[in-house]
Amino acid sequence: MIELNNLTRSFGDHKAVDNLNLKVETGEICALIGTSGCGKSTTLKMINRLIEPSSGTVLIDGEDIRNQPPEQLRRKIGYAIQGVGLFPHRSVYENIATVPRLLGWSSEKIDARVHELLELLKMDFDSFAHRKPNRLSGGEQQRIGVARALAANPDLMLMDEPFGALDPLTRERLQLELKQIQKLLGITIILVTHDIEEAIRLADRIAVMDGGRLLQQATPEELLRNPREGFVSNLVGGEERALRLLSLRSIGDLMEPAECFELNATTPSIEASATLRDALARQIWQQSPVLRVTGENGDTCGAISMERLLSLGQRPG
Amino acid sequence: MKFQQPLRNWGGSLVILCLLLYLTLGANSLEPLLGPLAPENAPAIYARNSFIDLVGWHLLLVLIAISAAAVIAILAALFVSRPVGADFLPLARSLANLGQTLPPVAVLALAVPAVGFGSWPTLIALFLYGLLPIFENTLAGLGSVPTTVKDAARGLGMSPLQRFWQVELPLALPLIITGIRLSVIISIGTATIGSTVAAKGLGEVIIAGILTDNLAFVLHGGLIVALMAMLLDGLFVKLERRFATV
Amino acid sequence: MLSVLRRVDRLGLTLSLASTLTLVLLPLVNLQPNRILPGQGVALSQLWQQNSFLLFLPLFLLALLSATFSRRLWPRAMMSAAALLLLIIALGNSTTLLLEDQPPFARVSLGSGFWTLLLLLGLLMTDALIKLQIAPLPRLALVAIYLSAIFTLLASGLWDQISLMLEYHNQERFWQQGGRHLLLVAGSILPALLIGVPLGIRCHRSPRVRAAILPVLSLLQTIPSLAMFGLLMIPLSLLATSFPLLSEFGIRGIGAAPALLALFLYSLLPIVSNTAAGFDGLDPAVLQAAKGMGMNQRQRLWQVELPLALPVMLSGLRIVLTMNIGLVAVAGLIGGGGYGTYIFQGLGQTATDLVLLGTLPTILLAFIAAMAIDTLIALTQRETR
Numbered sequence: 001m002i003e004l005n006n007l008t009r010s011f012g013d014h015k016a017v018d019n020l021n022l023k024v025e026t027g028e029i030c031a032l033i034g035t036s037g038c039g040k041s042t043t044l045k046m047i048n049r050l051i052e053p054s055s056g057t058v059l060i061d062g063e064d065i066r067n068q069p070p071e072q073l074r075r076k077i078g079y080a081i082q083g084v085g086l087f088p089h090r091s092v093y094e095n096i097a098t099v100p101r102l103l104g105w106s107s108e109k110i111d112a113r114v115h116e117l118l119e120l121l122k123m124d125f126d127s128f129a130h131r132k133p134n135r136l137s138g139g140e141q142q143r144i145g146v147a148r149a150l151a152a153n154p155d156l157m158l159m160d161e162p163f164g165a166l167d168p169l170t171r172e173r174l175q176l177e178l179k180q181i182q183k184l185l186g187i188t189i190i191l192v193t194h195d196i197e198e199a200i201r202l203a204d205r206i207a208v209m210d211g212g213r214l215l216q217q218a219t220p221e222e223l224l225r226n227p228r229e230g231f232v233s234n235l236v237g238g239e240e241r242a243l244r245l246l247s248l249r250s251i252g253d254l255m256e257p258a259e260c261f262e263l264n265a266t267t268p269s270i271e272a273s274a275t276l277r278d279a280l281a282r283q284i285w286q287q288s289p290v291l292r293v294t295g296e297n298g299d300t301c302g303a304i305s306m307e308r309l310l311s312l313g314q315r316p317g
Numbered sequence: 318m319k320f321q322q323p324l325r326n327w328g329g330s331l332v333i334l335c336l337l338l339y340l341t342l343g344a345n346s347l348e349p350l351l352g353p354l355a356p357e358n359a360p361a362i363y364a365r366n367s368f369i370d371l372v373g374w375h376l377l378l379v380l381i382a383i384s385a386a387a388v389i390a391i392l393a394a395l396f397v398s399r400p401v402g403a404d405f406l407p408l409a410r411s412l413a414n415l416g417q418t419l420p421p422v423a424v425l426a427l428a429v430p431a432v433g434f435g436s437w438p439t440l441i442a443l444f445l446y447g448l449l450p451i452f453e454n455t456l457a458g459l460g461s462v463p464t465t466v467k468d469a470a471r472g473l474g475m476s477p478l479q480r481f482w483q484v485e486l487p488l489a490l491p492l493i494i495t496g497i498r499l500s501v502i503i504s505i506g507t508a509t510i511g512s513t514v515a516a517k518g519l520g521e522v523i524i525a526g527i528l529t530d531n532l533a534f535v536l537h538g539g540l541i542v543a544l545m546a547m548l549l550d551g552l553f554v555k556l557e558r559r560f561a562t563v
Numbered sequence: 564m565l566s567v568l569r570r571v572d573r574l575g576l577t578l579s580l581a582s583t584l585t586l587v588l589l590p591l592v593n594l595q596p597n598r599i600l601p602g603q604g605v606a607l608s609q610l611w612q613q614n615s616f617l618l619f620l621p622l623f624l625l626a627l628l629s630a631t632f633s634r635r636l637w638p639r640a641m642m643s644a645a646a647l648l649l650l651i652i653a654l655g656n657s658t659t660l661l662l663e664d665q666p667p668f669a670r671v672s673l674g675s676g677f678w679t680l681l682l683l684l685g686l687l688m689t690d691a692l693i694k695l696q697i698a699p700l701p702r703l704a705l706v707a708i709y710l711s712a713i714f715t716l717l718a719s720g721l722w723d724q725i726s727l728m729l730e731y732h733n734q735e736r737f738w739q740q741g742g743r744h745l746l747l748v749a750g751s752i753l754p755a756l757l758i759g760v761p762l763g764i765r766c767h768r769s770p771r772v773r774a775a776i777l778p779v780l781s782l783l784q785t786i787p788s789l790a791m792f793g794l795l796m797i798p799l800s801l802l803a804t805s806f807p808l809l810s811e812f813g814i815r816g817i818g819a820a821p822a823l824l825a826l827f828l829y830s831l832l833p834i835v836s837n838t839a840a841g842f843d844g845l846d847p848a849v850l851q852a853a854k855g856m857g858m859n860q861r862q863r864l865w866q867v868e869l870p871l872a873l874p875v876m877l878s879g880l881r882i883v884l885t886m887n888i889g890l891v892a893v894a895g896l897i898g899g900g901g902y903g904t905y906i907f908q909g910l911g912q913t914a915t916d917l918v919l920l921g922t923l924p925t926i927l928l929a930f931i932a933a934m935a936i937d938t939l940i941a942l943t944q945r946e947t948r
Contacts, residue, residue: 048855074857085852089870099856148856212830354797400746404573408690415689418933419926420889426906426922430915433677506787510893523793525816527897531796539793543786550785 002047002156002188007056009042017043018212019056024205026061026155029189029201033196033235039212040192044158047190048074057313062154066161075099078149078187082164084141086133092118092144093129099152117147120181139170146178150185159191163198175201181187196235200224200244208232221248242313246276254312255293255302263303267292272301280309330551337544340537343527351533363522372541373556374424375518378436378511379504382443387497389446394455413453421446421507428512439511439518446507447500454496457487490560498553519545574690575630582627582683589676592654594661595726599913604674605661606933613660615653622646630687640691643711647684650677651713655721658896662724672726699941703934730916734905741924744901747819747891751826752883759831760876763838773839779928780832788825788893795821796897814857822894829884829890837879841872848939881936889927892921902928 002024009017017039024030032040045051047058049070058065065073086095093114100110118125121143123233133141142162149157163171179202182189193199199206200220207217210231216223223243227233252272269292270282279291283306293302340347344362351361396402397409424446428438462485470484512520519542526534590604612617626642633639636795659670682781692702723730766773784795799820845868853867905921908914 050851050855061813071857071859074855076857079852079855081851081855083846083848085846085848087853087867087871088846088851098858102857102862145852148852215918326581353615387675402573404575405691408574408686411689411693412686415930415933418885418929420885420892420929422892422903422906423922423926423929424891426910426918429910429918434913502785506789509787510896513907520789521787524896526793527796532800535793536797542790543794544792546787547782547787 001059001060001191003057003059003062004043004047005057005059007040007043007046007058008054008306009046009051010054010057011146015212017046017053020206020209020212020214022214022217024188024190026188029179029191030205031199032190032192032201032209033194033209036211038209040209041160043209044119044160044192046115047156048077048079048158048302050074055212075102075152076079076154076156078152080142080145080149080157080159080162084133084145086141086144086148086229088133091130091132095133095144096148096151098148105240111194113151117150120150120184121147121149121177138166139174142170142174142178145169146174146181148183150187154187156190158304159189159267161192161194164193164195171198172201176201194204196237196244200248208235214255221245224248230282242315243277246280249276249312250274251276251279251304252291252301254308255304256304256308258300261303261305262288263290263292263300267311269294269300270304272296274314276304276309279304280306280313283309326551327520327555328497330548330555333544333548333551338546340541340544341372344368344537347537351537354536355531355533358396359529359531359533363534363537365525367519368541371517371519371522372545374436375505375508375520375545376514376544378440378443378508378516378518379501379527382506383447383497383500384441386447386500387451387531390451390496391493393448394452394459398456398459403418404465409452410456413449413456416449417453421447421503422510425507425510425514433529434515437460438514439508439516442511443504443507443561447504450499450503451493451496454492454499458496459485460490461492462488487518487560491557494553494560498557499548501549501553502546505542505549509542567863570634571631572634575632575687577628578683578687578690579627579631582680585676585679585683586623589679590674590679591676592658592661592725593672593674594665595670595672596666598726598916600670602670605671606674610653610657611659613653615649615656619649619653622649626684628685630691636691636695640688640695643684643687643691646718647681647688648712648834650680650684651716655716655725658722658724659725670726670729671724699938703938706934726916726918729919730914734917734920739918740900740902740904741928744888744891744903744925744928747826747894747899747901748884748887751887752830752880755827755830755834755883756880758840758903759834760865760891762831763835763876764842766835766839767842777832777839780835783828785834788829788890789896791825791828792894792897794822795824797935798932799824803848818870818898819894819900820890822899826890826894830887831926833879833882833886834876838872838876841875841879842873845871865917868903870943874940877936877940877943881933881940884932884936885929888925888932892925 002022004020007017007020007022008015020039020043022030022043026232034040042051049061049065074121075093088096090098094118096114097110100113105113114129115125118128123143128136128140128144133144135162136144137310142165145162149159161176166174167256175198178189191199191202203218203220206220206223208215208223208231215230216228216232218226223232224236227236227241250272251270251274253273255274266284267290268286268288270279272293272295282291283289289306291304292300293304295301320548344367355361393409398399400512401412402409408493421442425438425442430446432438440553466484466488467480470480475483508516508518509520510521512518512524519538523542524536526532526536586607587873588606590606591610592605593602595602622642623646624773624897626639626646629635629639629642630849654673654677661671662669680906692705697705709782716722717728723732734740762776766776796817800817822890849871850863853863858866891899891901892906895901895905895907902921905917906925907921909917909919909921
């Protein structure tokens with residue numbers, strides 16, 4: 001568990017982070033969101049001591065991070081940033097091996113770990129390991145950035161707008177991959193972003209910041225249902241909230257029994273793992289008020305109607 | 318990144334100018350100061366030529382050589398940067414690069430067998446060596462004009478000539494002036510060495526001092542040349558700033 | 564006819580026309596009555612019937628034709644290279660004949676035609692070499708092989724009748740002067756590197772240090788070399804007269820001490836400012852990643868910052884190396900030694916060949932240094948690609 005207690009950081013008279021309190025449970029993804037200059041990056045950097053707080057404490061599993069030298073602390077925490085920051089003079093392999101080498105791992109152990117990570121990120125060892133970063137596409141670079149951050153099996157990973165520079169398609173694919181990897185490894189991630197879609201898609205908990213203060217922290221659903229007036233409700237959007245709410249849930253959890261509808265061969269179908277938002281989009285596109293829902297094996301396992309979507313996405317209260 | 322240099326602002330230039338005028342015009346009043354540096358029974362002030370003449374000759378050599386070099390180098394850079402001269406561009410570029418590794422003193426020494434002693438070999442060496450920095454910087458200046466700007470100028474309906482005079486040249490000008498400044502500074506130094514091949518200029522004071530072990534000459538000549546270079550450097554830097562767009 | 568004209572390489576055509584005019588109009592060698600007096604030009608018309616020229620002329624023509632009409636680069640490069648080698652052989656062979664009925668002090672010296680041809684053929688080769696875009700190391704190797712071929716020809720005694728080589732054989736200390744030249748260059752650059760690199764890093768980290776240091780260094784750079792040598796002679800010679808012991812160690816107003824000091828001062832600006840620029844140009848994301856992963860300051864400096872800033876730092880070194888090789892020659896004027904000694908002795912005696920004996924090696928050293936550093940820069944840059 002990560003605890004930020006009364007964390008404050010001033011630059012001169014300006015308080016970049018002002019008395020911030022936040023708890024992130026182990027195994028969670030927590031998104032810090034806000035406009036640029038709201039203090040979210042500063043907060044992140046105080047967790048691996050790239051910036052020291054003016055006052056307040058950071059506890060990781062109950063232990064104050066000031067109890068160990070910053071370099072040792074950082075080697076235990078994964079760190080991935082916008083622009084990736086891969087070392088251009090070192091190969092993909094050497095980049096991933098950076099922290100293990102700093103920690104003095106044996107070369108066999110490092111070799112095994114690099115193989116493992118590239119496999120995890122679906123990159124072929126033989127074709128990628130010995131390339132220089134400049135020979136990779138933006139998405140590939142970012143993947144290697146994540147692999148490098150994960151290299152030494154950290155329990156915690158800090159990510160500072162890691163997908164900010166990517167095109168929308170690549171970004172979405174990497175977000176999905178990241179979520180899978182995080183579940184698989186059970187690590188905790190604290191992620192800084194200014195993209196509410198990204199926060200909703202990835203995070204278990206969203207912390208909204210403005211002017212150095214924490215305005216609200218909640219699960220994505222709660223944030224969309226009950227945003228605080230002002231900045232937060234602007235951020236989550238007015239009417240678009242309905243669509244975002246729908247995008248949080250998968251069809252499988254909320255579908256109706258197939259028997260309630262008269263489904264025939266021309267009824268369009270959708271996979272149960274898709275979101276409610278996808279379902280609505282398909283209904284509009286196919287001009288069909290009902291969709292057949294199919295399971296992994298392609299069998300019909302239910303149906304979803306537009307009426308149901310309308311009620312699920314309605315304005316709370 | 319720009320940093321204010323104390324000797325490149327107007328106040329600094331004025332101080333240097335005053336010092337320069339004093340060392341040149343008031344040479345004779347320096348006798349008590351320089352006297353201790355001269356060997357016994359030797360004069361402390363160089364008297365074979367007046368200092369005004371020497372400064373004049375020195376500057377005239379630099380002026381003629383660099384004016385000619387600037388005209389030729391800028392035209393050449395223009396030529397190779399247009400489609401007509403494209404065949405010449407790769408060679409010209411690497412020649413300018415390689416040519417600047419040629420020591421100026423070597424160019425000077427090679428000019429002597431070609432044209433004999435006197436001011437001519439110096440003039441030729443100054444001219445040839447002056448070409449390179451101006452050429453290279455003009456090319457760089459023309460190349461630094463963003464394609465978007467050039468496209469915009471074309472899109473606005475400017476003719477090639479208008480594009481050159483109204484867009485490319487003004488944007489390239491600061492770098493061209495930098496090139497001229499570098500050439501002028503190198504020329505002042507090379508012209509000093511030119512006195513070894515009998516060019517008229519301030520070098521003869523320093524060389525006379527070295528040959529007769531007369532440190533008074535060396536100091537006097539060295540100071541004037543150094544101040545002259547600093548003064549011109551400062552003036553050109555101001556010119557660059559005047560034409561800088563950002 | 565028009566289509567042929569359109570395929571013509573304009574550069575090749577220009578250089579070919581110039582080469583042809585040079586060969587026809589300018590004297591390839593001069594016949595001098597003695598070492599000092601100017602001689603009489605000997606043009607191609609008096610030489611061409613000799614056997615060795617009969618070998619050179621067809622190849623020369625081929626080289627020009629391929630430079631003008633062919634876009635194939637290897638043949639262009641090889642033929643102009645071969646033509647130059649054959650010209651060197653042809654001239655060597657013809658000297659014996661030219662000197663046959665001459666008085667004993669007569670000499671054959673290289674004429675303006677030869678030097679111009681050397682330049683033009685060199686340009687043809689350079690052009691082909693650039694356009695071939697050979698990788699840096701093989702390119703350096705090619706140049707090295709070609710230069711050693713020329714040196715082998717010269718060492719074989721082929722040119723021993725030509726005044727430049729006579730002059731070389733007269734100067735017993737030629738190679739020692741070369742060693743001294745390089746020693747002065749290295750002796751000024753090494754301390755400048757030791758001080759300049761840390762200073763450059765300081766300038767990168769602190770704008771105040773930069774504002775204090777760089778203007779002073781660039782001011783030093785504007786002072787003409789001879790003035791700088793002269794101005795440094797004064798404190799040094801005052802030191803030497805006050806403490807005679809110092810002059811035992813070579814610290815005197817004249818000689819190597821002021822030269823070394825001046826060269827050291829000149830070297831600081833390119834080293835400091837390029838080091839600072841190299842560090843300024845580092846990608847902030849890379850530095851932040853390095854820090855965030857737990858590298859300490861030393862690890863960041865040696866493993867990340869220095870390797871990435873190296874190409875820019877090396878181009879500073881290139882400036883300093885070529886500049887100092889030239890400046891050491893100027894130091895010959897104040898008794899610093901090196902090839903400058905020959906240049907100024909030669910100028911003093913109006914002995915052209917002695918001037919050349921000092922100038923040519925200086926130029927060659929500067930070229931080789933520049934090419935070597937260029938190769939290094941290309942190699943270190945390739946590291947990041």
